[in-house]
Amino acid sequence: MKTVVVLAALVALSLAANLPTPSHHEVETKAVDAEFVARQKKVLTFFKHVEQFDHEEEWYKVGKEYEFEASIDNYTNKKAVEEFLVLYRSGFLPKFEVFSIFDERMLEETVALFNVFYYAKDFETFYKTAAWARVHLNEYQFIYTFYIAIFQRPDTQGIIVPAPYEVYPEFFTNTETMFKAFRVKMQDGLLDEKLASHHGIVKENNNYIFYANYSSYWTYGPEEQRLAYFTEDVGMNAYYYYFHSYFPFWMSSEHKIFKERRGEVWWFYYQQLLARYYLERLSNGLGEIPEFSWEKPIRTSYTPFMSTLYYPFIQRNGEYHIPVEKYTEEIQFLDTYEKTFVQYLQRGHFKAYNQEIDFRSSKSINFVGNYWQSNPDLYSNTEPRNFWRSYEIIARHLLSAVPESYEKHAVLPSALNFYQTSLRDPIFYQLYGKILKYFLLYKEYLQPYTHEKLHYVGVKINDVHVDRLVTFFDFFEYDITNGVYRSNNEIKTGTERYLVRQPRLNHKPFTVTIDVKSDVESEAVFKIFLGPKYDSKGFPITLQDNWMNFVELDWFKHKLTNGQNKIERSSEDFFYYKDDSVPMTEIYKYLEQGKVPKDMSEDFDSAPARLMLPKGTEGGFPYQLFVFVYPYQGEAKAHESLIDNTPFGYPFDRPVWDETYFKQPNMFSEDVFVYFEGTHFPYQMNNPFYVPLKNQVPKH
Structure with a gap:
């Protein structure tokens, strides 16, 4: 009997070994103090098992005991609390109903709830109010409003919220994958490991992994x-x-x-x-x-x-x-x-x-x-x-x-x-x-930029060199346990987790090298754009017809010295992008070390870095890189996160009437190609079930 068990385990390991595993990136962290850690842990508890209650959680006990109406003096805007209570007494959205912010009544309720969150006089009142709302209100209406309150309140700046695909996995995952998770949960594991592996389900380190495809032509x-x-x-x-x-x-x-x-x-x-x-x-x-x-x-x-x-x-x-x-x-x-x-x-x-x-x-x-x-x-x-x-x-x-x-x-x-x-x-x-x-x-009603406005006296970009731009698909893993109903004991122990493993577009890191000759020593601002070289029919496209199609990749300040300047800018430092979010289980581990992921704390609203480049083609798809340098003005900025106060998208925030204005010495256009490597279609990286089987019978 022992031999059979060992053989079965070896078979399962070999099946899992044949399936690909996700890539991982190095997470940049920042140190936080003990008070921040305590607040962060309190916030995270609200996002666990959104559809269920853990009666042992602190927030549940606080929410049951908190006398909301009697605590009106704990809010800086009493009128907002009174308006909320009027709506609450008339009947809020019940629990276990679908919530959408585009519904008229739900919108009115949500705005009132947000105001109560926002005007709580301190973090402790905010926490108690959130606990009360989590107990008494619709779970998704609460999560939606709580998310926004965290971002808007001054005393919660830097607090991390989990990625929404962990909180609402059913909104990011097709039903096919969710139903697989439900079935594994209901049958308490994998009944046939070989068959499960054939359908992209494996067990690794006490976690169930579901290899997921994207929607097909049936959908689109x-x-x-x-x-x-x-x-x-x-x-x-x-x-x-x-x-x-x-x-x-x-x-x-x-x-x-x-x-x-x-x-x-x-x-x-x-x-x-x-x-x-x-x-x-x-x-x-x-x-x-x-x-x-x-x-x-x-x-x-x-x-x-x-x-x-x-x-x-x-x-x-x-x-x-x-x-x-x-x-x-x-x-x-x-x-x-x-x-x-x-x-x-x-x-x-x-x-x-x-x-x-x-x-x-x-x-x-x-x-x-x-x-x-x-x-x-x-x-x-x-x-x-x-x-x-x-x-x-x-x-x-x-x-x-x-x-x-x-x-x-x-x-x-x-x-x-x-x-x-x-x-x-x-x-x-x-x-x-x-x-x-x-x-x-x-x-078109705005005055186009003049030659003088765009010109940078004494500064010339001599050359721009870009590393080979390469994209590929690699596997990414995210947690869908929140979307699976669990027993009280499973909620407390948190042992087995349900993870989706899916191919996502990514790119190899690259560097943009800018050679600049300057006759002046000054602070300068650089912008890097990526735009089409040809239109959808394959014809060259002019800047007059194309200015609105440029994606701004980077925006940074650099001090120019008199003479030759060589500026190397890594794609990993580009202004508008951040790395993938860290799972909630990993966030807890960082908190125990007095740290949090920096991107999730400071740049949560940045674009995913892995989607910086379009997919391209195997032979290389042509685009154009546009580099622009202009003087740094040093004026007061609308927000500390900005480089300066120029219009967003500058200089492509207005129509281009005269293309010669965009061929000045402080501008440079470089033709680039984006090459795709590896498996072309994501589904080919996944379950054997989706790939047609070859005829194994020899032909006569």
Whole structure:
């Protein structure tokens, strides 16, 4: 019998050994004091087993005992507490219901809950309030609001929140993989290790590993499925969720650090996101981002194999007709909103809501961004407004094809209903591409940069050298244990964990070397952009038609000396990117050492570094690298994280009317190629189940 057990173990080990393992990166940490560690541990406990209660946890006992109404003096804004209590007494979203911030009533409740969190007078009151809310309110409504409160409160700056794909794994993982985890849990392990391995399930170090693929043509059709590794990437979708958590559309700028540049930040984020998406489309042989009309059928289908823990996601078929007779008022609103903006531009100014905006001024970008986000700052000088009349919210609802629900608290899930899943739906990029076209129309009213404005006297870039740019797929691992129901004993012991292992796009580190000759000794600012070299049909594309498609890779300050300067910039130091988040289990280990991952504490809202470069092709896909250097002004910055106060995306924040202005000595364009190496399709790295078996019978 002992021999049989040993042989079975050897078979299991050999099967696991044949499956690939994830790569790991070196984690940069920073030291924190004992008070920070104590607060960090308290915060992390709220994110464990979101769907379940551990009655032994400190927060549960605190939440049950805390007398919220009797503690109103512990909040700096008593009116906010009173407004919350009015809503709470009338009936908040019950537990175990689907939560979406795009629902009118849920939005009102969430704003009230956030205000209570935000105005807690100290961290201890904040913690007790969060514990009370965790016990009494809807679990996902609580987590959503708690996330944002952590980012916004002054006394929680630097506190780490787990990656959203650990907190809400069902929003980042297809149902096929989640159901595998459910089955393993229900049958208490692997009944047949060989069969399980064939389906990409193995056990390693007391953890269950599920090898996961991306969605196929069943979800996207034959073309868009090529981009699934990008649109479904857990890091990219987490990045979008972080951005919303930092700049919620419903929050006034009294809580924000970029009070005067909020609309500009919104524009820059979406411009960069769509430019990056466009580079990926080019690598995969796809054309321009398609366009759509509210009056015509929506041709882009989307059939997600996704599910909340209660309801499956709604599907949208091809040639989807928005029911005009049902949504007449909504369609009229969207059409009027678009035309009203164009009329503002034609007049050259906007005057309403105690505001007067001159569209010829570069500062008007803040108004334009606020207009299209429909945030409170657009109407900040007048009475409170109804957020439901938002272009974004109504557009998302119509495009998601979600039928009306007649139950009081029921929200039927769709990809566009959640920030965690929006990037998965191809129509998302078409919607925001439509919005950005109005930004481009507005940009034409701005005075283009002159030769003198862009010139840097006495500074010349002689040459730019870039290492070979290489991308590949490697495996990444993330924890989905939060999405699996566990017994009380399992919650306490936390022994077995459920992990997804999935191929993700990555690149080899590279260095950009810039040779600069300077006749002056001064502080200079450098920017590095990556943009298309050819359009989707293979023709060279001019800068006049291409300026909006450049992705800003880096932004840094450097002191130039008189004479020759050799500047080497590693991709690992690029300004806008961060490494993958660390699992919660690892965060606890760092806390025991008095440390936390630096990226997660300081740069949580940066883009995933592994997606810095588009996939490219095996033979090398052509792009162009644009390097720009300009004088550092040294003026007061809007935020300490910024290099200076130039417009976001400068100098590609305005149309290029004369391309010769961008061929000055302090600018340099370099043709580069992105080479892809290794297995071309992610699914080929995964389960043998997905690869057609070869005929082993010899032919006669």
